[in-house]
Amino acid sequence: MPELRKDAIVDRWVIIATERSRRPNDFLIEPEPPAVASPFAAGHEARTPPEIFQIGRDPSAAPDTPGWQVRVVPNKYPALSMEGELNYQGLGMFDLMNGVGAHEVVIENPDQNWDMTVATDEEMTNVLRAYRARILALQQDERFRYVLVFRNKGTMAGATIAHPHSQIIALPILPMTVKEHLTAAREYYQRKSRCIFTDILRQELALGDRIVEANEHFIVLCPFAARFPFETQIYPRRQSHDFATLDEDELRALGDTLRRTLRRIKTLLGDPAYNLMLHNSPNLSPQPGCPDYWGTIAQDYQWRLDILPRLTRVAGFEWGTGFYINPVAPEEAARFLRETATA
Amino acid sequence: MPELRKDAIVDRWVIIATERSRRPNDFLIEPEPPAVASPFAAGHEARTPPEIFQIGRDPSAAPDTPGWQVRVVPNKYPALSMEGELNYQGLGMFDLMNGVGAHEVVIENPDQNWDMTVATDEEMTNVLRAYRARILALQQDERFRYVLVFRNKGTMAGATIAHPHSQIIALPILPMTVKEHLTAAREYYQRKSRCIFTDILRQELALGDRIVEANEHFIVLCPFAARFPFETQIYPRRQSHDFATLDEDELRALGDTLRRTLRRIKTLLGDPAYNLMLHNSPNLSPQPGCPDYWGTIAQDYQWRLDILPRLTRVAGFEWGTGFYINPVAPEEAARFLRETATA
Numbered sequence: 106m107p108e109l110r111k112d113a114i115v116d117r118w119v120i121i122a123t124e125r126s127r128r129p130n131d132f133l134i135e136p137e138p139p140a141v142a143s144p145f146a147a148g149h150e151a152r153t154p155p156e157i158f159q160i161g162r163d164p165s166a167a168p169d170t171p172g173w174q175v176r177v178v179p180n181k182y183p184a185l186s187m188e189g190e191l192n193y194q195g196l197g198m199f200d201l202m203n204g205v206g207a208h209e210v211v212i213e214n215p216d217q218n219w220d221m222t223v224a225t226d227e228e229m230t231n232v233l234r235a236y237r238a239r240i241l242a243l244q245q246d247e248r249f250r251y252v253l254v255f256r257n258k259g260t261m262a263g264a265t266i267a268h269p270h271s272q273i274i275a276l277p278i279l280p281m282t283v284k285e286h287l288t289a290a291r292e293y294y295q296r297k298s299r300c301i302f303t304d305i306l307r308q309e310l311a312l313g314d315r316i317v318e319a320n321e322h323f324i325v326l327c328p329f330a331a332r333f334p335f336e337t338q339i340y341p342r343r344q345s346h347d348f349a350t351l352d353e354d355e356l357r358a359l360g361d362t363l364r365r366t367l368r369r370i371k372t373l374l375g376d377p378a379y380n381l382m383l384h385n386s387p388n389l390s391p392q393p394g395c396p397d398y399w400g401t402i403a404q405d406y407q408w409r410l411d412i413l414p415r416l417t418r419v420a421g422f423e424w425g426t427g428f429y430i431n432p433v434a435p436e437e438a439a440r441f442l443r444e445t446a447t448a
Numbered sequence: 449m450p451e452l453r454k455d456a457i458v459d460r461w462v463i464i465a466t467e468r469s470r471r472p473n474d475f476l477i478e479p480e481p482p483a484v485a486s487p488f489a490a491g492h493e494a495r496t497p498p499e500i501f502q503i504g505r506d507p508s509a510a511p512d513t514p515g516w517q518v519r520v521v522p523n524k525y526p527a528l529s530m531e532g533e534l535n536y537q538g539l540g541m542f543d544l545m546n547g548v549g550a551h552e553v554v555i556e557n558p559d560q561n562w563d564m565t566v567a568t569d570e571e572m573t574n575v576l577r578a579y580r581a582r583i584l585a586l587q588q589d590e591r592f593r594y595v596l597v598f599r600n601k602g603t604m605a606g607a608t609i610a611h612p613h614s615q616i617i618a619l620p621i622l623p624m625t626v627k628e629h630l631t632a633a634r635e636y637y638q639r640k641s642r643c644i645f646t647d648i649l650r651q652e653l654a655l656g657d658r659i660v661e662a663n664e665h666f667i668v669l670c671p672f673a674a675r676f677p678f679e680t681q682i683y684p685r686r687q688s689h690d691f692a693t694l695d696e697d698e699l700r701a702l703g704d705t706l707r708r709t710l711r712r713i714k715t716l717l718g719d720p721a722y723n724l725m726l727h728n729s730p731n732l733s734p735q736p737g738c739p740d741y742w743g744t745i746a747q748d749y750q751w752r753l754d755i756l757p758r759l760t761r762v763a764g765f766e767w768g769t770g771f772y773i774n775p776v777a778p779e780e781a782a783r784f785l786r787e788t789a790t791a
Contacts, residue, residue: 184765184773197651199672255764263763274765282770308540329542382768413767420606421598422527422617424756425725427625430527 143268147171147215153178157209158238160231175231176212177239177273183208184274191248191277205248207275211235217268222368229360230353232271236383237356239273240349244388249275251283251387254348259378261415271381279387287387287399287406294405302407306340315435317366317442322358325366327435327442334417334433335374337366337442339410346386346406363410369445370414378415384408486611490514490558496521500552501581503574518574519555520582520616526551527617534591534620548591550618554578560611565711572703573696575614579726580699582616583692587731592618594626594730597691602721604758614724622730630730630742630749637748645750649683658778660709660785665701668709670778670785677760677776678717680709680785682753689729689749706753712788713757721758727751 144152150169161174179187185206192203213219213232221229236254243252256271257264279287293301309315309326317325317337324340339362341355351359370377385408389399399406423429487495493512504517522530528549535546556562556575564572579597586595599614600607622630636644652658652669660668660680667683682705684698694702713720728751732742742749766772 196672197655198647251769253765253768255768257763261761263761272765276769276771280769280771282768305541312540329539380764380767382764384768411767418604418606419762420600421723421725422596422615424723424754425596425598425625425727426594426619426623428619428623 143217143266145176145210145212145266145268145270146217147173150176153210153212154181155179158235158242160234171215173215174228175214175235177235178210178212180208180210180272185276202277205277207243207246207249207252207273209239209273211239211254211271211273213269213271219269221269221364222371224360224364226357226360229364230357233351233356233360236271236273237349237351240385243273243275244349246275248277249388250279251276252385253280254383254385256381257378258381259415261378262380264378283384283387286384287402290405290407291399291401294401300344300405300407302340302409303344306342315439317369317439318362320358320362322355323362325362325442327439329435331431331433331435331438332429333413333415333431335370335414335438335442336431336435337370337412337414337438339363339366339412340407341409344404344407346403346408348383348385348408365447366412366442368447369442370412372447373441373445374414374416380411380413380415382411382413384411486560486609488519488553488555488609488611488613489560490516493519496553496555497524498522501578501585503577514558516558517571518557518578520578521553521555523551523553523615528619545620548620550586550589550592550595550616552582552616554582554597554614554616556612556614562612564612564707565714567703567707569700569703572707573700576694576699576703579614579616580692580694583728586616586618587692589618591620592731593622594619595728596623597726597728599724600721601724602758604721605723607721626727626730629727630745633748633750634742634744637744643687643748643750645683645752646687649685658782660712660782661705663701663705665698666705668705668785670782672778674774674776674778674781675772676756676758676774678713678757678781678785679774679778680713680755680757680781682706682709682755683750684752687747687750689746689751691726691728691751708790709755709785711790712785713755715790716784716788717757717759723754723756723758725754725756727754 142149148171150156150171156169156173156176156178158177159168159173159175162170162172166172185204185208187205187207189203189205191205194201211232213221214224214228219228240252240254243249252273252275254271254273258269290301293299293304297304306324310319310324315326315329317327319325322342324342326338326340327336328338339359341351341359343355345351370379386402386406387399389402417430417432485492491514493499493514499512499516499519499521501520502511502516502518505513505515509515528547528551530548530550532546532548534548537544554575556564557567557571562571564575583595583597586592595616595618597614597616601612633644636642640647649667653662653667658670658672660670662668665685667685669681669683670679671681682702684694684702686698688694713722729745729749730742732745760775
């Protein structure tokens with residue numbers, strides 16, 4: 106059973122993932138994705154745990170057979186366990202709890218050579234539909250406080266399987282990073298009765314120099330204090346704290362915007378590895394000992410997508426301080442991305 | 449002139465390092481350390497900026513000539529600039545300031561093939577003497593709030609030059625990570641009149657399962673909530689908030705402990721890349737607008753060394769949450785390290 110452990114000094118929790126436990130020898134060789142057939146490809150459904158969700162298969166066909174367009178399965182080597190109730194414990198000065206949570210894989214297409222930058226509208230929308238469906242389902246589980254959707258592309262970004270996929274992790278604890286954002290957004294709202302993200306977007310649109318693209322539904326920009334070169338964010342124009350509230354038109358427009366943004370990055374930077382994360386609002390279902398204190402969240406918070414191309418390495422300075430050294434000004438990054446052809 | 453920028457939402461600052469500005473094409477190829485002669489080797493003193501500090505050269509010899517054992521020079525491509533006064537500004541909703549700071553390189557030995565795991569006592573002590581001397585000097589500059597010493601070993605850890613070296617960065621802002629630790633330590637002290645680090649060390653020594661080594665002066669352990677496999681910390685036994693207060697005996701004992709710890713890691717894990725960081729107390733000199741509010745710091749804080757072997761990749765989950773997935777329990781890591789021969 107994995108454990109969640111809280112640092113004795115700061116509010117930082119860690120998963121001790123006994124289910125993916127490794128021994129020292131495992132680290133001697135950097136694992137590269139094997140050139141064998143993808144375990145996620147159509148026809149290999151038996152190589153994953155039974156599917157949780159799929160889009161595209163004929164309703165009369167059996168589960169875990171070909172015919173799907175997107176398929177969601179439990180991670181075969183999950184960082185967290187779906188079984189059991191929450192169990193907080195102390196160990197002298199330390200706090201820990203059992204590692205209850207969900208860890209799912211969104212197989213984005215049956216074809217292992219599928220590429221998001223040249224996908225069809227329907228393929229893109231299907232991936233986002235799968236995100237929405239799984240977030241909605243995991244929001245119903247009262248053990249979970251937060252659902253994170255993320256996509257690691259390329260070995261440098263931590264991907265161990267090359268077949269295009271995203272991952273979803275549901276956590277029983279609100280992560281520090283999320284809490285810091287939520288707290289700051291709420292405090293701003295209490296002071297000004299305005300959403301901080303809306304104010305930032307309005308200013309960025311007026312200034313213009315960090316904007317990559319602004320279309321009917323979405324705004325793509327490089328943030329003012331970008332930690333990494335070509336760090337890019339996609340915000341909805343509409344005030345919206347929860348990705349799961351997106352309608353079909355918005356999902357399709359987001360798929361189009363995301364594809365175009367990734368195409369800019371690929372054209373400009375030569376297909377770099379990247380991490381993509383959905384920063385969404387937390388689960389609002391009540392939990393023992395965790396009152397719902399995000400009363401104004403629908404007014405004060407905004408979801409977004411973050412894209413972090415992995416072009417530099419995080420080193421001692423960043424680990425020692427939480428400070429980052431970014432060698433590309435975000436205005437320069439935005440200008441390069443904006444001027445890159447997307448056709 | 450580089451800029452420091454504060455994220456509009458959380459208390460996170462970033463250096464926009466215009467001095468090391470790069471263009472998109474620079475990222476197309478992963479730079480590897482060239483096989484040419486090291487720019488840091490003895491006889492190549494003219495390839496670095498003029499030295500700030502050295503140990504070992506005959507007093508009658510000219511600066512920037514061979515004969516040194518350890519040599520400290522300004523970073524040729526500094527992330528921060530030593531020139532100028534602090535200048536806080538606003539840009540609409542954003543906060544920024546000019547990037548004043550120090551960025552130095554500690555060349556640890558004239559020999560580019562020098563290896564810390566088999567160094568002599570005197571070589572190790574000289575490196576630590578250079579750390580101490582530069583910390584003491586940079587603590588006198590009232591523009592700086594924090595001095596970080598770190599060592600990136602190996603390409604995976606962000607090192608771009610293979611010649612053994614450390615880096616020192618002095619910052620005009622107290623980094624969030626440091627502030628969080630200082631605040632937590634002070635609050636604990638106010639509540640209990642005891643140092644949180646001392647309490648942790650006492651408990652760890654009693655439990656024993658995360659201890660790698662405990663000698664007369666230092667304790668080596670894998671922390672309870674380690675973020676990374678084989679993450680290791682070296683604490684002084686003596687309550688001491690500032691590394692610069694170490695005396696000669698303690699420096700020598702630390703050199704011995706550090707060398708042995710790195711030897712364990714190399715023997716066990718096959719010479720992995722790692723980041724080493726000195727978590728020291730902040731500069732206590734007064735600064736306009738920054739009152740010294742660390743009144744009990746000499747009682748409530750403890751410096752330490754952190755060693756983070758780079759065995760796993762930080763990916764979307766970590767970036768999205770500040771949570772980490774660690775596949776090796778620290779008790780297992782400590783046991784493996786403890787049982788590794790150091791002779």
